[in-house]
Amino acid sequence: MHHAGASHDGHSAGELSVADAEVTCRQFVELVTDYFEGTLDVRTSDQVEEHLVMCDWCATYLEQMQTTIVALGQLSDPTPPQPPDTVLAALRARRNAPP
Amino acid sequence: MSAEHPGSAGAFTGSDERLLASLRAGDENTFRELFARHYPTMKRIARGYVSSDAVAEEVVQETWLAVVSGIERFQRRSALTTWIFSILINQARTHCARERRAMPFSSLAPSDADDPSVDPDRFQQDDEAWPGHWATPPRPWQKPERRLLSLESRERLKHALGQLPERQRLIVGLRDVEGLSAEEVCDRLALSQENQRVLLHRGRSRLRAVLEEYFDAAA
Numbered sequence: 229m230h231h232a233g234a235s236h237d238g239h240s241a242g243e244l245s246v247a248d249a250e251v252t253c254r255q256f257v258e259l260v261t262d263y264f265e266g267t268l269d270v271r272t273s274d275q276v277e278e279h280l281v282m283c284d285w286c287a288t289y290l291e292q293m294q295t296t297i298v299a300l301g302q303l304s305d306p307t308p309p310q311p312p313d314t315v316l317a318a319l320r321a322r323r324n325a326p327p
Numbered sequence: 328m329s330a331e332h333p334g335s336a337g338a339f340t341g342s343d344e345r346l347l348a349s350l351r352a353g354d355e356n357t358f359r360e361l362f363a364r365h366y367p368t369m370k371r372i373a374r375g376y377v378s379s380d381a382v383a384e385e386v387v388q389e390t391w392l393a394v395v396s397g398i399e400r401f402q403r404r405s406a407l408t409t410w411i412f413s414i415l416i417n418q419a420r421t422h423c424a425r426e427r428r429a430m431p432f433s434s435l436a437p438s439d440a441d442d443p444s445v446d447p448d449r450f451q452q453d454d455e456a457w458p459g460h461w462a463t464p465p466r467p468w469q470k471p472e473r474r475l476l477s478l479e480s481r482e483r484l485k486h487a488l489g490q491l492p493e494r495q496r497l498i499v500g501l502r503d504v505e506g507l508s509a510e511e512v513c514d515r516l517a518l519s520q521e522n523q524r525v526l527l528h529r530g531r532s533r534l535r536a537v538l539e540e541y542f543d544a545a546a
Contacts, residue, residue, distance in 0.1 A: 303488070
């Protein structure tokens with residue numbers, strides 16, 4: 229169930245101005261990465277969190293981003309790569325070189 | 328141009344000293360560990376510059392050969408890792424120039440900055456009841472377990488990652504697949520934090536949208 233915010237002053241998407249009372253959903257989806265990275269200023273971060281409390285849909289979007297990130301982590305290759313023979317040979321030559 | 332940068336973000340440390348000694352002695356175990364630790368990252372970065380996986384592997388191989396042959400001359404002006412990655416980038420650039428491709432990372436392309444993360448039509452317009460709020464909101468994904476994806480959806484994600492614009496693919500690959508920190512990525516690629524974040528944001532947003540399509544179709 230979507231809970232609408234208290235006031236909607238019709239700000240268009242784009243930067244959050246100092247006068248903005250709250251974050252809209254359209255703004256939120258552009259702020260989500262900064263939010264995860266911890267690079268939002270305190271005021272904007274608070275506004276994002278307030279929005280997330282009130283907006284289940286953006287909370288869903290946030291969770292989907294988290295799922296995407298975790299899934300990406302699962303794509304990394306677990307097999308340890310082996311150095312090519314040429315490189316190992318060069319290394320052995322080092323080992324056998326006179327001191 | 329020297330590959331070492333005095334005062335660079337990665338400074339030569341005590342553990343670097345031990346690593347340097349092992350490498351100079353030709354210690355294979357230490358080398359294999361170092362190689363394995365950095366290979367996925369190096370390959371991803373090289374792949375951002377050249378036209379194929381095979382060429383990227385060549386670039387990485389040549390880099391390690393240069394590391395082994397240059398290790399005696401290394402002067403501790405930066406961390407070993409910083410030095411290794413700057414060799415990599417130089418090698419990648421040489422190959423890139425040979426292939427006559429455009430150099431990545433010289434600037435953030437306009438298209439990288441301008442794409443919205445979500446189709447603007449999914450939000451209410453300024454003349455509607457709640458401007459900026461969802462018109463077509465995201466629906467929760469039906470997953471077997473919280474945050475665990477099926478093999479099929481993971482394949483879809485993998486494919487989509489490969490389809491991302493090169494720079495987004497590289498940043499998402501390094502940050503989210505290989506798990507490097509923002510600082511590490513910016514250091515390896517000489518990229519600003521902000522540009523790195525923009526690319527990460529665009530890439531992740533596209534991939535979320537791909538998964539959303541998948542889950543909406545499956546529902």
